[in-house]
Amino acid sequence: APVAAVIPAAGRGVRLGPGAPKALRALNGTPMLIHAVHSLAASRHVSLVVVVAPVDGPTEVKSLLDAHALPERTDFVVVPGGESRQESVALGLAAVPPEYGVVLVHDAARPLVPVDTVDAVIEAVRDGAPAVVPALPLADTVKEVEPATEPGAPEPVVATPERARLRAVQTPQGFDRATLVRAHETVTEDVTDDASMVEQLGLPVVTVPGHEEAFKVTRPLDLVLAEAVLARRRL
Ligand code: CTP
Ligand code: MG
Numbered sequence: 001a002p003v004a005a006v007i008p009a010a011g012r013g014v015r016l017g018p019g020a021p022k023a024l025r026a027l028n029g030t031p032m033l034i035h036a037v038h039s040l041a042a043s044r045h046v047s048l049v050v051v052v053a054p055v056d057g058p059t060e061v062k063s064l065l066d067a068h069a070l071p072e073r074t075d076f077v078v079v080p081g082g083e084s085r086q087e088s089v090a091l092g093l094a095a096v097p098p099e100y101g102v103v104l105v106h107d108a109a110r111p112l113v114p115v116d117t118v119d120a121v122i123e124a125v126r127d128g129a130p131a132v133v134p135a136l137p138l139a140d141t142v143k144e145v146e147p148a149t150e151p152g153a154p155e156p157v158v159a160t161p162e163r164a165r166l167r168a169v170q171t172p173q174g175f176d177r178a179t180l181v182r183a184h185e186t187v188t189e190d191v192t193d194d195a196s197m198v199e200q201l202g203l204p205v206v207t208v209p210g211h212e213e214a215f216k217v218t219r220p221l222d223l224v225l226a227e228a229v230l231a232r233r234r235l
Contacts, residue, residue: 001099001100001101001102001126001177002047002048002099002100002101002102003043003045003046003047003048003100003102003103003104003122004046004047004048004049004050004096004097004100004102004103004104004177005040005041005046005048005049005050005103005104005105005106005172006050006052006089006092006093006095006096006103006104006105006106007033007036007037007040007049007050007051007052007092007106007107007108008052008081008085008088008089008092008105008106008107008108009021009023009033009036009051009052009053009054009061009081009088009108010023010052010053010054010055010057010080010081010082010085010088011023011054011081011085011088011108011109012054013025013109015218015219016217016218016219016220016222016223017220021054021057022108022109022217023036023053023054023108023109024054024057024060024061024064025223027111027217027223027226027227027230028227028230028231030068031064032108032109032111032217032226033051033061033064033108033111034064034065034068035111035112035230036106036107036108036109036110036111036113037049037051037065037068037070037076038068038070039106039111039112039113039114039115039118040104040106040113040118040172041070041071041074042071042115042118043115043118043119043122044073045119045122046074046104046118046122047073047074047075047100048074048075048076048077048096048097048100049070049074049075049076049077050076050077050078050079050092050093050095050096051065051076051077051078051079051092051108052079052080052081052088052089052091052092053078053079053080053081054080054081055080055081057080058078058079058080061078062078065078077095079091079092079094079095084190085192086184086190086191089105089184089194090184092105093105093180093181093184096177098177100177101176101177102122102125102126102174102175102176102177103174103175103177103180104118104121104122104171104172104173104174104175105171105172105173105175105180105194106171106172106173107171107216109216109217109218110170110171110214110215110216110217111217111226112213112214112215112226112229112230113170113171113172113211113213113214114211114213114214116211117134117170117172117208117209117210117211117214118172120134120208120209121133121134121172121173121174121208122174124174124206124208125174125175125176129174129176129204129205129206130175130176130179130198130203130204130205131173131174131175131176131179131180131194131195131198131199131203131204131205131206132173132174132175132195132205132206132207132208133169133170133171133173133193133195133205133206133207133208134169134170134171134172134173134207134208134209134210134211134214135167135168135169135170135207135208135209135210136167136168136170136209136210136211136212137163137164137166137167137168138163138166138167138168141160141163142160142161142163142166143157143158143159143160144157144158144159144160144161145157145158146158167207168210169193169195169207169210170210170211170214170215170216171193171214173193173194173195175194175198179198179201179203180194180197180198182201183197183198183200183201184197186200186201187200187201213229
């Protein structure tokens with residue numbers, strides 16, 4: 001089945017601080033979104049990229065994509081995003097024609113994901129998994145707390161899940177298209193990743209190995225790391 005990639009890029013990037021919408025911020029001179037689109041289009045399996053642009057940004061995003069040519073095998077479409085990431089993904093998914101049996105959902109904020117990770121996700125979906133997430137073991141121990149009401153106040157620790165059983169999940173997450181469409185139609189509460197909606201349908205979700213370079217650019221220090229990784233690649 002042909003593969004489409006939906007790239008939600010409509011967030012403002014509040015945690016990154018003031019400036020342009022996060023996906024349009026430059027990394028070594030090129031907008032983060034362009035790096036992300038090229039990382040997905042690097043897979044020879046991906047034949048359509050749907051970019052979910054900031055609400056006031058589709059025109060700017062279209063001209064950016066025209067200026068940074070994709071491989072000839074790859075089409076692109078730009079649609080305006082929504083209030084939440086989930087809504088933005090649903091709007092992007094609605095722009096994927098039904099012949100695309102496999103859909104990847106990839107954060108524009110993970111501009112440096114290696115093509116081998118993209119291909120591993122696609123392969124696992126093609127092998128029959130309805131939902132696939134790249135995942136990495138954690139470096140830090142994780143505590144569950146009773147969240148404080150004022151920022152900075154001490155928070156009581158409730159539990160410490162066994163670190164060896166925990167994984168940090170990345171994108172692209174890969175789906176059988178019909179499964180992802182059904183998940184979006186069925187699940188109404190807020191989620192922070194797409195695969196959890198498939199879990200709620202009672203369907204199996206599997207992991208493949210993630211990659212350190214697929215980290216999410218979230219806070220200012222992440223920009224320093226992303227530019228260093230690009231410099232090491234000589235980009
Ligand atoms: N996203 C989106 N539409 C939204 C919110 C987020 O398309 N309404 C996208 C972001 O552009 C990003 C991805 O979802 O590529 C992951 O979200 P996150 O890293 O949280 O980005 P932001 O929401 O932009 O950042 P913040 O939460 O710090 O504001
Ligand atoms: Mg966010």
